[in-house]
Amino acid sequence: MGVTEIGLLYTALTLLLLFSGMPIAFALGSSAVVVMYFFMPHNNIGFIPETVFGELDNFTLLTIPLFILMGAAIGKTRAAVDLYEAAYRWLYRMPGSLGVANVVGCTIFAALCGSSPATCAAIGGMGIPEMRKRGYTGALASGLIAAGGTLGILIPPSITLIIYGVMAEQSIGKLFIAGVIPGLLLALLFAIYVVFQYIRDRHAWMKTATPAEIEAVSQKEHFTWTEKMATLPRLLPFMVLIGAVMVAMYGGFGTPSEVAGVGAFGSMLLVAALYGCYKWNDVKHILLGAARESSMIMMIIAMSFLFTYVMSYLRISQSMAEWLVALHLSKWVLLFWVNVLLLVLGFFLPPVAIILMITPVILPPMIAAGFDPVWFGIVLTINMELGLITPPVGLNLFVINGIAPDIKFGEILRGVMPFIVIMILYIVLLAVFPDIVMWLPNTFYTN
Secondary structure (H helix, E strand, O other), X not given: OOHHHXXXXXXXXXXXXXXXOOOHHHHHHHHHHHHHHHHOOHHHHHHHHHHHHHXXXXXXXXXXXXXXXXXXXXXXXXXXXXXXXXXXXXXXXXXXXXXXXXXXXXXXXXXXXXXHHHHHHHHHHHHHHHHHHOOOOHHHHHHHHHHHHHHHHOOOOOHHHHHHHHHHOOOHHHHHHHOHHHHHHHHHHHHHHHHHHHHHHHHHHHOXXXXXXXXXXXXXXXXXXXXXXXXXXXXXXXXXXHHHHHHHHHOOOXXXXXXXXHHHHHHHHHHHHHHOOOOHHHHHHHHHHHHHHHHHHHHHHHHHHHHHHHHHHOOHHHHHHHHHHHOOOOHHHHHHHHHHHHHHHHHHOOHHHHHHHHHHHHHHHHHXXXXXXXXXXXXXXXXXXXXXXXXXXXXXXXXXHHHOOOOOHHHHHHHHHHHHHHHHHHHHHHHHOOHHHHHHHHHHOOO
């Protein structure tokens, strides 16, 4: 059997196990072991522990559980409530202010915890009911939170970028700083759309609403400077923490793992000081949550290393990369089809699985075509964001459906569609103007 046939069989077996509902780590590991047994010397099976341990013996991977611990500490407190309240009090005068406040809340909370589902649940649990009470449609309210939650895997610190950096052998710090401007600009585009859509929905609603309904929604809130400033004591410490983490990493004051350790320790201190989370039951809850998520991700990474080792040994990944290069596609045609592939995979698979499976195959042809691997990492991450809000397995859609069961699933889908279009057009914008991604890393990492 040739390399092509083995590669197709390997891919089909892996997808079959993944779609069967088997946990990702076990699906990748099982397919790798089966292919090793039938197509590789049997003594290689005895080297599985050594192979996996050798790949996991990477100091950079320590950043994953530490940043997860940082996010877990913040996610178990009322930090999301304070962020949301602070954003609304400072932005309440502008049209669509509540929607924009939710975008800001999602952006900051995503940067603090790095988890898209956690951001959706934390901000959406408060934001969606408040928006509905103030005349926002269910589609706009749910679509905004679902899309806003995806910012958690783009704005650093991002577990997705760490995993890509390990697989692509790229600097984690460079990837993090490359995600800053694209993440903030995407949040700005979301906010602009929310204002536009809110005004449009408001005009349509006022044509059919009763005077009593209009009066109830039109009641003006007012916050004094004292009330605005009162939100800062709980907000600023977390902003200082995330700022310190970024400065330490980009300023070269420590390795990503060391900086992650400082961030995790700082977040534990802040939640203890600001929210009283210092009792053993509180600390245990945070540590156990971080341990569960870290173990899950590290197990997936371990099995993905075995998966890619088998691909490399059998020359599957090299042959696929050579085949792509031999097609002599123009760089833009190649980029188009790679994005289509990532979008389709995102319909069915979670971001971690896609990055671990696809990076070794598509990155060499992308680099050969002249694309910077750091720039491609950001584009790939935006594709992973799309996967979180596209059916049938868009995780954020189900989170929203769980916290707002009164909003029909079809309405949620209708609400996220404009944000999907914005993100697709945004990828085009980054392709035309790559300096949006590369300006900051090129400035900070000049050789």
